Amino acid sequence: AQKVTQAQTEISVVEKEDVTLDCVYETRDTTYYLFWYKQPPSGELVFLIRRNSFDEQNEISGRYSWNFQKSTSSFNFTITASQVVDSAVYFCALSPTGNQFYFGTGTSLTVIP
């Protein structure tokens, strides 16, 4: 069975604080891709990152960083020095085949000025 769990339903932080969004996945496939998408209050879904199961190298892009650990089936997302514009719902997703996608229930992040 394929499953993505985002245990944090809502998180609030004060601007400039760091925040980590957790994502735990379940799959029996050895090859798969993991994604993060952002949904700001306007409602559109925006791609943030894609990682494949063979590449456990952590990635940093500006204030964003991702920690992929196969041993714990986790793909966590950290925002450093959060800003009000980071307020959004963030979805983690798993795709074992590239055709079917399994999304988590999302984490709503509020950054308080």
Next chain:
Amino acid sequence: EAQVTQNPRYLITVTGKKLTVTCSQNMNHEYMSWYRQDPGLGLRQIYYSMNVEVTDKGDVPEGYKVSRKEKRNFPLILESPSPNQTSLYFCASSSSGTGFEKLFFGSGTQLSVL
């Protein structure tokens, strides 16, 4: 401008009245898919299409139909809508024949079935 266009943005209908939500992309993408978003459930995949005339079920296909007669269009059809299909619907496309490349999403269609 590269985009995925869904219509309508908002739709209120009654139980049993057939409806179609259109989705069109101008990026020559092979892969397209539909999702519904419900509070507390995240996004769930309804159907996907790897190319023209190739469609397959996602996680929650019951009550929905799709067709892919042209590469750019992927309409979602509700033959007999029911209140439990009230949801926010998203169409998405991807440049690869699978979805391993990033998904481009439409703006969403908020459907209410009374």
